[in-house]
Amino acid sequence: MEYILTAESLSKQYGDFKALDGFSIHVPKGSVYGFVGKNGAGKTTLIRLVCGLQAPTSGSYTLYGSKNTEPGIAKCRRRMGAVVETPSIYLDMSAEDNLKEQYRVIGLPSFDDIPELLRLVGLGHTGKKKAKHFSLGMKQRLGIAIALAGSPDFLILDEPVNGLDPQGIIEMRELILKLNREKQITFLISSHILDELSRLATHYGFIDNGHMIREISAKELDAACRKCIRVQVSDIRALTRVLDEMGIEYNIFSDTMADIFAKINISKLTLALAEQECDIISLTEREESLESFYVNLIGGGNRNE
Amino acid sequence: MNRLLSADFAKLKKNRFFWICMTGMAVFGIFMKLMDYISMREYMDRSSSLHSMLLVYSLVIGFLTAAFVSLFVGTEYSDGTLRNKLIIGHTRVSIYLSNLITCSAAGLMMCLAYLIPALAVGIPLCRTDDTDFRMLVLMVLYSFFMSLAFTSLYTLAGMICQNKALTAVVTILGVCFLFVASMYVSAKLNEPETSIEISPFAEDGTVTAPRQIPNPGYVRGTQRRVYEFLNDLLPTGQSVTLTRGDTKAATPLLPVYSAGITVAASGIGMFVFRKRDIK
Numbered sequence: 080m081e082y083i084l085t086a087e088s089l090s091k092q093y094g095d096f097k098a099l100d101g102f103s104i105h106v107p108k109g110s111v112y113g114f115v116g117k118n119g120a121g122k123t124t125l126i127r128l129v130c131g132l133q134a135p136t137s138g139s140y141t142l143y144g145s146k147n148t149e150p151g152i153a154k155c156r157r158r159m160g161a162v163v164e165t166p167s168i169y170l171d172m173s174a175e176d177n178l179k180e181q182y183r184v185i186g187l188p189s190f191d192d193i194p195e196l197l198r199l200v201g202l203g204h205t206g207k208k209k210a211k212h213f214s215l216g217m218k219q220r221l222g223i224a225i226a227l228a229g230s231p232d233f234l235i236l237d238e239p240v241n242g243l244d245p246q247g248i249i250e251m252r253e254l255i256l257k258l259n260r261e262k263q264i265t266f267l268i269s270s271h272i273l274d275e276l277s278r279l280a281t282h283y284g285f286i287d288n289g290h291m292i293r294e295i296s297a298k299e300l301d302a303a304c305r306k307c308i309r310v311q312v313s314d315i316r317a318l319t320r321v322l323d324e325m326g327i328e329y330n331i332f333s334d335t336m337a338d339i340f341a342k343i344n345i346s347k348l349t350l351a352l353a354e355q356e357c358d359i360i361s362l363t364e365r366e367e368s369l370e371s372f373y374v375n376l377i378g379g380g381n382r383n384e
Numbered sequence: 385m386n387r388l389l390s391a392d393f394a395k396l397k398k399n400r401f402f403w404i405c406m407t408g409m410a411v412f413g414i415f416m417k418l419m420d421y422i423s424m425r426e427y428m429d430r431s432s433s434l435h436s437m438l439l440v441y442s443l444v445i446g447f448l449t450a451a452f453v454s455l456f457v458g459t460e461y462s463d464g465t466l467r468n469k470l471i472i473g474h475t476r477v478s479i480y481l482s483n484l485i486t487c488s489a490a491g492l493m494m495c496l497a498y499l500i501p502a503l504a505v506g507i508p509l510c511r512t513d514d515t516d517f518r519m520l521v522l523m524v525l526y527s528f529f530m531s532l533a534f535t536s537l538y539t540l541a542g543m544i545c546q547n548k549a550l551t552a553v554v555t556i557l558g559v560c561f562l563f564v565a566s567m568y569v570s571a572k573l574n575e576p577e578t579s580i581e582i583s584p585f586a587e588d589g590t591v592t593a594p595r596q597i598p599n600p601g602y603v604r605g606t607q608r609r610v611y612e613f614l615n616d617l618l619p620t621g622q623s624v625t626l627t628r629g630d631t632k633a634a635t636p637l638l639p640v641y642s643a644g645i646t647v648a649a650s651g652i653g654m655f656v657f658r659k660r661d662i663k
Contacts, residue, residue, distance in 0.1 A: 093661075130471045132662040156473035163471075164663075167464035172398065183391035184469055225468060 081108040083233045083265045086140035091124050098124040100289040106267055111259050113280030114269040121289040122269040126237050130161050161235035166222025170211035174202045174221050185229040200224040216247030235267045240275055277369040287377045304367040307338040317357035388482035396486055401455055405448050406497040413502035416440050421509045434510040435520050441498035442527045442626040446534050449491045450555040453538035457483050458548025476658045484539045491531040523634050527626050529642035533619040536646040540653035566620040569611050575601045617641045
């Protein structure tokens with residue numbers, strides 16, 4: 080698999096506080112990588128390092144295959160854009176002037192495609208209105224437009240839906256999906272709004288206390304979060320025999336408990352188990368969400384406390 | 385670097401505060417020359433000299449650039465736009481230099497915004513027979529170097545302090561403090577070596593002739609050399625010297641010190657800014 084961004088043993092320390100500690104990440108090309116973690120877990124710190132705003136204390140990362148210590152990293156950064164925390168826009172300028180300023184910073188010779196870029200993010204109508212008079216959603220979209228100047232193929236968005244109203248969240252989601260599908264832009268999106276992230280991400284990375292706890296693809300997560308019936312029985316062998324006979328997919332994870340991945344006739348199962356002298360102790364329907372997966376993964380937030 | 389300069393100068397062109405400063409300096413220049421002309425006509429019954437009041441901008445430019453540079457550079461932090469430059473791979477040195485060059489150019493333009501209208505009003509109204517043009521041009525050049533020293537110090541403060549308001553407060557308070565110190569130093573240096581003592585009545589009641597006695601306020605020896613050095617070194621000291629039109633104190637050492645301050649401040653600024661964690 081081709082990766083846009085990788086990091087190994089990356090650490091960042093502020094005084095005595097370790098914001099990132101032996102951190103690793105692998106962002107595949109073309110993915111929408113959901114970067115999940117609670118406040119203070121180290122999401123923004125990683126983004127600041129990757130954007131060159133801060134230097135790692137130890138360890139390294141690679142961007143498009145270039146290590147952060149190599150001189151070529153500056154060239155690689157021209158292929159990326161980012162919105163870190165708040166949108167980086169001149170509040171005293173209009174949307175168009177903000178983009179012109181960024182075009183000059185990048186060194187783009189023509190401003191011809193600015194109207195198209197503004198239309199793409201839904202700001203084509205703003206005219207001479209200054210950015211300080213924009214709504215939060217408009218500022219967020221202008222921040223994305225600036226990040227998109229220079230046609231990057233990797234975009235980092237730090238909490239892009241924070242503070243947006245429901246309509247703004249929908250528009251932001253549609254914009255991200257559109258850019259990912261139509262322009263094949265790879266996204267790294269940090270968020271703790273898991274429900275929203277689950278609608279976008281093709282890959283996930285879970286961070287806690289500066290460590291990457293787990294990286295998983297959306298497909299793997301779907302499999303892990305499949306709707307199932309969790310059954311607790313007195314004899315797990317009897318259960319496996321019955322389920323095998325019925326041709327039902329299942330997963331055993333303890334001496335007494337298993338997950339059954341099918342719609343089953345409870346009466347039939349109960350009778351079949353009774354014939355094997357096996358009692359059903361409990362039976363619950365389960366559907367794990369990204370949220371419950373995350374909570375299980377990091378132990379409800381008190382893992383290292 | 386060229387790309388950053390192009391962006392920064394475009395930003396400068398759109399900066400409202402910059403144009404307010406430019407307009408203010410132009411109006412100030414015209415006002416000072418006209419007032420000088422009117423007062424000379426009224427009280428001395430003759431025209432004022434061309435060089436009179438021509439370098440008063442030296443006193444103002446330190447305060448004006450303190451406010452301007454703090455706001456111009458501070459906006460990069462407060463609006464977060466500094467990140468846009470770093471994210472796409474511009475080096476910190478080129479970002480620093482671009483800001484320094486833009487702010488220095490703005491400072492020089494503010495000086496010119498005073499000088500050009502003041503000369504435009506002064507040349508037809510003032511007499512030029514007592515003006516040493518060579519010295520005048522030199523002092524204008526010294527003031528430009530002094531302006532560069534001011535902007536380099538403010539750029540240093542603006543680039544290493546991520547809080548725009550704090551930068552503005554620190555630079556303006558700093559320049560106020562240095563101005564007071566420089567005026568004190570200048571006053572001490574300009575004390576006469578002797579003073580005239582006039583005793584109206586002698587012991588026997590007769591009037592005595594005035595006599596010269598040593599001035600106790602006159603600074604001598606090492607202290608005088610230190611004061612002279614501070615007066616020449618500090619941009620605020622230079623601005624007091626230039627504003628007073630003190631041709632004796634305006635030596636070629638002034639631009640040398642200003643250049644030294646500019647190089648040292650920029651070197652320190654770039655070194656610190658390179659190591660700085662940006663939020």
